[in-house]
Amino acid sequence: MNLEDLAEIAEQSAEAEKKQRHCVRVCMAASCQSSGAGAVLDGLRQHAEQDAEGGVHVKSVGCMGLCSAGPLVSVDATEPKTEVMYKDVTPDDAAELYSSLDGDPLERLRCSTDIPFFARQQRIVLKNSGVIDPEHIDDYIAAGGYASLVRAVTERTPADVLREVKQSGLRGRGGGGYPAGLKWSTVAMAPEPHKFVICNADEGDPGAFMDRAVLESDPHRVLEGMALAGYAIGAEHAYVYIRAEYPLAVERLKKAIKQATKKGLLGRRISDTTFNFEIEIRLGAGAFVCGEETALMASIEGLRGQPRPRPPYPAEEGLWECPTLINNVETLANIPAILARGGDWFKGIGTEKSTGTKVFALAGRIANSGLIEVPMGIRLREIVEQIGGGIPDGRRFKAVQTGGPSGGCLPEEHLDMSVEYDTLRSAGSIMGSGGMIVMDETSSMVDVARYFMEFCMTESCGKCVPCRAGTVQMHGLLDKIAEGRATQTDLDLLEDLCDVVQATSLCGLGQTAPNPVLSTLRYFRHEYDEKLRPESERWPLLPVVTGDN
């Protein structure tokens, strides 16, 4: 495949599209599938087949974002170019929907795309999501896919690619926010001949589904990002580490790898150059800790998924002690666009220190939940009140939890904060991988802290003492507090354990496990205090001898 071949495929697609009267897209990502999108798709396809006039293309696509209103269907008319979106579509609606194609939109099911939920977003990673058919490589190519890779390997040096990524200011989307360009150049500089690229698709945070959605909706984008990474750092082998609980994403990835290899966009001699790049899939059994990079690599090597102390960092000593570049799905999915439009373009989006966009999984007590992509620097309030549509049932906003079990809860006074790595961190939370859970006045912050502590306790790998034995004790104390059985001594002990576990744990899981407790204590300490028994009811303490006695 060279650039002309890609252009030809794009042209053919455009031709085919021109012959269509309508393109009907049905979201077949996991969430919509689970609410019955499959039957809707089948129904619409049947109508299209029986349609004597023909020219209606019913297409299975990836996530359209507003998962809470699924199954979602969108209809494009070629002339004039319009788009209508429908929500909560049932198989029974298929006939009516189909017959409305040439007439007025079906108001009953209509979902306005002018609402802030859609209008306020800026889509880079999710650009093709809900638009192209993830199982057809030509659809991705027609949308401009693989051009960055082919151009890079045929016309640009690895150093050029590196320069663009550095220039973009892109920071890792897997949680830590480490500059991608810096990581790439460290691995690129390593003298060893064998290097690896790993795509971290473990996504273990409760409530997070950003990476799954990207893989289900646009798998080629991630593969292209990986190949560009391999070219830039000098690696020929790569792994996608993905949890087995994501069968649809795995299936689409497999299909995508096969298609790309067949077209010569992966595998040996890509675009007739000397660049070889093979991607393999490794399934994880679903342990949160296996998302931690050193544990992940141990798991790929066939060992118990346990972290080891860093340094050495994977960039220096990773898989089988070879220099290894490990990046998150979303980080890699940003790469083709950065190469296509330039690092400067990317840097122009977002803020100075957090460039580009971020995908969030918006959930909890919020009117519109689902998948959103917004520019960095957006106010938290815009996400909650405009995009999310505010809190339902006339309740009041209380807090938003960001960053999952490693993150924290931010109260109302932080709603006007700009969403960036460093501001979130200084407020006691983190960007994390992008889970965002909105809570209203009915949520108990002690319960929230207890929930996340329970998660960390059960997901601790058990290797190091502070995390293994500390989270259990912290959970016990939170239990005691939540149930009103605790005293001030218990709360003091809890705070003390937060410090020890945070400071001494071996890996990020233990080091960040206290964060939800610390942030709720920082902003909602009164809720803890309320749960402590009044002094008079405490267990008698040993008599204290003071000078007054």
Added chain:
Amino acid sequence: MPGPPVTTAPGVKVRVVTLKINEHDIGARETDSILDVAQANHIRIPSLCFLEGLSTWGACRLCVVEIEGYPRPVSACSTTVSEGMVITTHSDRLKRYRRTILELLFAERNHVCSVCVSNGHCELQDLAAECGMDHVRVPYRNQPYAIDSTHEMYRVDHNRCVLCTRCVRVCDEIEGAHTWDVKGRGIECQVITDLNQPWGDSSSCTSCGKCVQVCPTGALVKKGTAAGEMEKHDEFLPYLAQMRGNQ
């Protein structure tokens, strides 16, 4: 896909670096760990999972030290020294951390020293004394763990195990049998023999007793020892490891 690539390491040059530990100027090889260097200079850093001759595990976290400019404490056993490092091994903060970690260990399983065969010869007990851990603030978990007495010579009492994996490592790395491993995760972790079979039924165990000798507590013991009788001898390890070029 290739397996692990074979790297032929030619005689690598090792540099000498200078650093400070507790305000003493010290010279060391850049491949040494902080723990090695401290020991060589008679600075004692508490440690439990580390044992010379075995691979470094870095899990007990008792050896944490502070390095100037580092955001968090690091484990001395698994961190190599570098030029200009300024290390503190016994700040009040570190001492507090070590005490708490020991408290967590004592509360995790059942350590009633008075009826333990390792009483008086136990590294955990010694560490508690060394670090000044004289009481436990967290509740004892009081989970009863099994005792496996099926082996004809040895016994494993999980109530005394601190999951340091010294037994796992010595059996794998020195004896070459890999009888021991760890099952479960988090607080459910437990050392097992073979595929969680009784030790006595193990087909891989050679009964060499190395695991018993390196176990820091009363978890692995020789049968027939009464309270306080079980002494361990792990001095053979560095010698064995060196002789086998395992370093």
